[in-house]
Amino acid sequence: MARRPLVDETDGEFEQPGLGSTIAVGVVGIVAVFLAVVPALVALRLFAFPAGWVGVALGCLGAAMTGMKLIALARAFGARLWGPRRPRAAVAYPD
Secondary structure (H helix, E strand, O other): OOOOOOOOOOOOOOOOOOHHHHHHHHHHHHHHHHHHHHHHHHHOOOOOOOHHHHHHHHHHHHHHHHHHHHHHHHHHHHHHHHOOOOOOOOOOOOO
């Protein structure tokens, strides 16, 4: 009887990430650090932004998030419309 591998034993070969994945990880990391540091800098009054700028920035962020959400919903809806049709009920085929 063959021995089954444990969870932490991996035999697979992993590919190196591509250029696009590496750039995406870097951009996400930079944005995450920026979003974590800027509120602290504003709270410490190292940056003094006029109230209008803050309102515009929050409005742009909200518009961008809403746009991305709508794009994701439209893409999922389109994929569902043009995807393969699945039967709504179990179908029994005669043998």
